[in-house]
Amino acid sequence: MRNHEVTSAQPLLNEEGRIPEPGWARRPVWQYDRNRIASPKFRIKERDYYLVLNQDYACGFTLSDEGHVGFQSVSVLNFKEGWEHTETILNSFPMGRMKMPFSSGKGEISYRDKRLRMEFRKEDARHFISCDFKDFWQGKQFYCELSLEQPEMDILAVAVPWTEKKAFYYNQKINCMRAEGYMAYDGTTWWFDPEQDYGTLNWIRGVLPYDNTWYWSSGNGTVGGRPFGFNIGCGPGDLSAATENILYYDGKSCKLDDIKFHVPEDGYMSPWFFTSGDGRFEMEFTPVLDRAESISSLAVRSEQHQVFGKMRGRAVLDDGRFIELKDFMCFVEKVHNRY
Numbered sequence: 090m091r092n093h094e095v096t097s098a099q100p101l102l103n104e105e106g107r108i109p110e111p112g113w114a115r116r117p118v119w120q121y122d123r124n125r126i127a128s129p130k131f132r133i134k135e136r137d138y139y140l141v142l143n144q145d146y147a148c149g150f151t152l153s154d155e156g157h158v159g160f161q162s163v164s165v166l167n168f169k170e171g172w173e174h175t176e177t178i179l180n181s182f183p184m185g186r187m188k189m190p191f192s193s194g195k196g197e198i199s200y201r202d203k204r205l206r207m208e209f210r211k212e213d214a215r216h217f218i219s220c221d222f223k224d225f226w227q228g229k230q231f232y233c234e235l236s237l238e239q240p241e242m243d244i245l246a247v248a249v250p251w252t253e254k255k256a257f258y259y260n261q262k263i264n265c266m267r268a269e270g271y272m273a274y275d276g277t278t279w280w281f282d283p284e285q286d287y288g289t290l291n292w293i294r295g296v297l298p299y300d301n302t303w304y305w306s307s308g309n310g311t312v313g314g315r316p317f318g319f320n321i322g323c324g325p326g327d328l329s330a331a332t333e334n335i336l337y338y339d340g341k342s343c344k345l346d347d348i349k350f351h352v353p354e355d356g357y358m359s360p361w362f363f364t365s366g367d368g369r370f371e372m373e374f375t376p377v378l379d380r381a382e383s384i385s386s387l388a389v390r391s392e393q394h395q396v397f398g399k400m401r402g403r404a405v406l407d408d409g410r411f412i413e414l415k416d417f418m419c420f421v422e423k424v425h426n427r428y
Contacts, residue, residue, distance in 0.1 A: 092344055093330045101259055108250050108257050113331035115243040115342055117261055121191045121294050128255045128296045131156040135189035137209055139218055141268045141288040144418050145169050146279050148272050150218055152198045154187035158389050158428055161200050163222050173380050174226045178205055193261045193292040214239050235270035237288040242340035247333055249326035258326035261292040264318035264337050265309050300427045304350045308419025312412055315339040321348045336404055343407040345369055357394045361421050372402035374421055390427035395420055
């Protein structure tokens with residue numbers, strides 16, 4: 090059944106390494122256990138990605154163990170001045186040595202080398218991000234201390250199989266977390282204000298095919314004096330049981346069905362459009378900055394276009410209320426990976 094909601098706590102995988110009840114949930118009901126995965130360790134992908142964003146600037150952070158390769162990445166974006174920079178460090182065959190947490194609700198990840206120290210930590214209702222990146226760009230250092238508040242609220246959890254027997258995709262996305270703290274680079278410090286700035290966590294565990302493409306868009310802000318956010322996407326896996334499309338308003342989620350990404354054919358910096366079969370998400374996206382990154386190293390290929398800009402249009406909540414967006418800062422992306 091399309092958009093099957095799962096409400097009971099259960100192991101993510103059975104003894105055969107398959108998902109017994111695919112679908113979506115408002116909380117992380119599936120219990121992830123790396124030891125139950127039937128595929129080889131070099132195929133297991135585990136990733137945590139945080140984005141902290143406001144109207145003028147943003148920062149993104151990735152810690153990951155993708156089996157035969159690890160990606161540790163930091164991005165800084167300045168929308169007013171029109172520049173961005175991403176620095177990524179690749180690691181060979183981590184295969185579990187990162188000790189990624191089994192849940193988005195607790196645990197700690199840390200990475201250290203000669204250039205980069207980065208830590209993610211979850212304590213009670215807060216996520217903490219700490220980073221010190223030497224020679225981040227143009228010989229200059231980047232550092233930050235950030236916290237994201239996660240009160241009692243709905244999240245999006247999606248667990249779906251792949252057509253390949255031992256492949257699966259388990260994702261938890263947490264929107265509308267109020268952001269507080271700072272990031273600093275090249276003598277400038279940017280502050281995040283919890284009254285108006287928000288962060289997002291994209292928590293991924295799974296076994297994916299070597300070649301995969303996904304589309305994703307997400308944004309957070311304050312509408313009508315209440316936190317509002319959305320997550321839409323078309324990613325890996327068999328989505329017959331659930332989509333990743335959802336609205337959040339004042340801590341409550343409103344599940345959406347299919348949404349179509351109309352990607353411009355004449356370049357990523359042209360307007361994007363989004364339409365839905367039931368009319369509950371009709372938007373136009375005007376790009377401001379394209380965070381484009383291409384990674385090519387031996388068997389690893391990744392082409393990313395994470396385009397930041399402003400969304401305009403209408404979304405409809407479950408109770409029929411309209412949410413009108415105008416110049417709502419967010420991002421849309423297309424990513425093609427081969428690893």
